[in-house]
Amino acid sequence: MPKRDPSSVWISVDMEGIGGVAAYSHVMMSGVEYERARTWMTKEVNAAIEGAASSGAARFCVNDSHGNMHNLYADEVDPRAELLVGTAKPWSMGQGIDGGYDTCFFIGYHGRAGHPRAVLDHTYASRAIYECRLNGTPVGETTLNVYLAGYFDASVTLVSGDGATCREARALVPNCVTVKTKDATGRFSAKMLHPQRVQELLQVAAAKAIDVARDTKPTKPKARNDIELVFLTSAMADMAELIPGTRRSGPRAVAYASRDYLELYKALLVMVRIAPSAVPPEQ
Numbered sequence: 001m002p003k004r005d006p007s008s009v010w011i012s013v014d015m016e017g018i019g020g021v022a023a024y025s026h027v028m029m030s031g032v033e034y035e036r037a038r039t040w041m042t043k044e045v046n047a048a049i050e051g052a053a054s055s056g057a058a059r060f061c062v063n064d065s066h067g068n069m070h071n072l073y074a075d076e077v078d079p080r081a082e083l084l085v086g087t088a089k090p091w092s093m094g095q096g097i098d099g100g101y102d103t104c105f106f107i108g109y110h111g112r113a114g115h116p117r118a119v120l121d122h123t124y125a126s127r128a129i130y131e132c133r134l135n136g137t138p139v140g141e142t143t144l145n146v147y148l149a150g151y152f153d154a155s156v157t158l159v160s161g162d163g164a165t166c167r168e169a170r171a172l173v174p175n176c177v178t179v180k181t182k183d184a185t186g187r188f189s190a191k192m193l194h195p196q197r198v199q200e201l202l203q204v205a206a207a208k209a210i211d212v213a214r215d216t217k218p219t220k221p222k223a224r225n226d227i228e229l230v231f232l233t234s235a236m237a238d239m240a241e242l243i244p245g246t247r248r249s250g251p252r253a254v255a256y257a258s259r260d261y262l263e264l265y266k267a268l269l270v271m272v273r274i275a276p277s278a279v280p281p282e283q
């Protein structure tokens, strides 16, 4: 494992939890508000970097973690950061997390698939995943990636997104600094803070998160974990079940157990990617 660098931050940035974002028109590349949402996303990343730098952080890696993973305006991202961008990244939202970083920030994150009150809730792929369960409990990307950080000996000290996301983060990392950007009023609607206000709060929160990181232990995954994906259709589970080591745990569900969390995470990514191949191409 690379040497731990105490002044380094790895940032994963998704889009659904960004201030101002509530609908598909914001998060889909074809959406009429997409270009504007990219700007807000880029500004939130920069606010977090600025805040962290003011508390002594000096090395930054930003992993663009939404959709096709090339949403940020590369030339507008703070030049102190390296940017992980492009499709397809083998480790997806977790790309680069193994680079020896001390702490991680999750910006613009969102609630898990099936959460009753979360903006644009999903887990990895809305077109395939109905629910994702870790050791029997429904979880979202926040939880899955907090444990991935822990696997690489990094803590997660800043999470931003809607109310559901912030609660998921604090349940797992009690002293995690959270910035609530909005409260869901429905899956595609929210009562939200002004994007500029969110950026201001993020800068302050990131500065605090670096201080918090000095006393926050990584959240380690359990010694043995079981992940179960419930797919939208049985045909998707048929495909996921082809992966060696999986087991069919239900009519639409496939599970995978491992003592190695990274292996489990990779199995999750493979299942997420192979399941949509069950949908026949349009004629």
Ligand SMILES: [Zn+2]
Residues within 6 Å of the ligand: 014, 015, 065, 066, 110, 124, 141
């Ligand atoms: Zn996401």
